[in-house]
Amino acid sequence: MKKLFTILFLSLPFFVQAQNDANGKVLDKNTNNVLIRANINVEDGLYASYTKVEGEFSLKRVNAKKVSLIVSNIGYKTDTITVDLSRKKPLTFYLEPFSYQSDEVLVGSARVAGNAPAVKINVSKEAIAKTNLGQDPPYLLQQTSSVVTPSDDGTGIGYEGTRIRGSDASRTNVTINGVSLNDPESHGVFWVNMPDLASSLNTVQLQKKSLHGFASAKSMSIKLI
Numbered sequence: 001m002k003k004l005f006t007i008l009f010l011s012l013p014f015f016v017q018a019q020n021d022a023n024g025k026v027l028d029k030n031t032n033n034v035l036i037r038a039n040i041n042v043e044d045g046l047y048a049s050y051t052k053v054e055g056e057f058s059l060k061r062v063n064a065k066k067v068s069l070i071v072s073n074i075g076y077k078t079d080t081i082t083v084d085l086s087r088k089k090p091l092t093f094y095l096e097p098f099s100y101q102s103d104e105v106l107v108g109s110a111r112v113a114g115n116a117p118a119v120k121i122n123v124s125k126e127a128i129a130k131t132n133l134g135q136d137p138p139y140l141l142q143q144t145s146s147v148v149t150p151s152d153d154g155t156g157i158g159y160e161g162t163r164i165r166g167s168d169a170s171r172t173n174v175t176i177n178g179v180s181l182n183d184p185e186s187h188g189v190f191w192v193n194m195p196d197l198a199s200s201l202n203t204v205q206l207q208k209k210s211l212h213g214f215a216s217a218k219s220m221s222i223k224l225i
Contacts, residue, residue, distance in 0.1 A: 022059040022083070024091030026051050026071060035095060038073035043080065071095060111221050112207050121145060123204040132198045136191040137220075138162040140198055144206065158192050162220065164206060173219040 026038040034055025041048045042062065049057040065086040072078040076095035083091060112120045121144055131140050139156030142149035151160035161169035170187045173180060181189045191197070205221040 019061040019063055020065060020085035020088075022057075022062060022067075022069075022085050022091060024057060024093065025055045026057065026073065026093045026095060027055060028076075029094040029096045035073050035076070038071060038076075038095065040093075041070045041072075043068035043070055069093075075099065111205055119207070121206040123206070125202050128198060128201050128204065134196050135198060136160060136194070137198055137201065137204065138191060141204065141206070141220075147206065157195075160191060161188065164220070175219070175221050178221075 026035045026040070027033065028035060034051070036051055036053060036055060038051045038055075038057075039048065040050065040057050040059065042059070042064075044067075047059050047062050049059050051057045062085055066082060066084050068080055068082045069091075070078065070080050071093045073095055075097060077098040079093065079095060081093065123141065123144060128140055131143070133156075135156030136158075138149045138160050139151060141147050141162065146165045148163040149156075149160055150163070152158055162172055162174075163169070164172055169189060172189075174182055174189045183190065207219045207221065
């Protein structure tokens with residue numbers, strides 16, 4: 001037992017020495033600008049990192065001297081580079097910008113069909129025009145059944161929200177032509193960033209979708225001209 005312990009103890013420095021760190025930057029090949037959130041992956045998939053604000057990345061305790069690093073970023077050609085980590089030198093990678101022409105993308109409205117099992121209210125362009133005084137869409141819908149619209153200044157221009165059947169704005173999904181407007185962090189919608197949107201509306205659909213009979217999801221679907 002003592003011999004085994006001695007062998008393991010003496011072998012420990014060799015295992016420690018086999019671990020190497022890699023540090024460096026990823027730059028645009030044409031402009032030399034740093035690339036943020038570029039991915040750096042060891043080819044075997046065991047180690048990975050990404051560049052931060054200054055374009056720098058760091059790989060810690062890689063159990064190899066020579067490795068193949070896959071460097072990639074959106075809008076650039078992916079590059080595979082073999083490096084010797086035992087040299088302990090900062091690495092600099094240059095990625096070449098790359099673009100391609102894709103097929104056309106069609107965006108459609110996320111609407112509830114007439115026979116769908118969901119409660120919905122459709123507000124036509126004509127109905128919107130009758131009450132449109134340049135105010136934001138939530139204020140124009142305050143007379144709609146089950147809708148309450150709070151406004152900071154009471155004018156309907158600026159900061160306001162929509163409560164549909166008691167659900168606040170952070171629990172209401174809002175889409176324009178199928179594209180979500182909800183903020184990814186707060187899940188609210190800031191109508192102040194879209195002045196006089198009401199004049200471009202075609203129809204508005206308010207939806208209340210039941211989920212398994214227990215909870216419900218609210219949404220507002222807006223279709224532009």
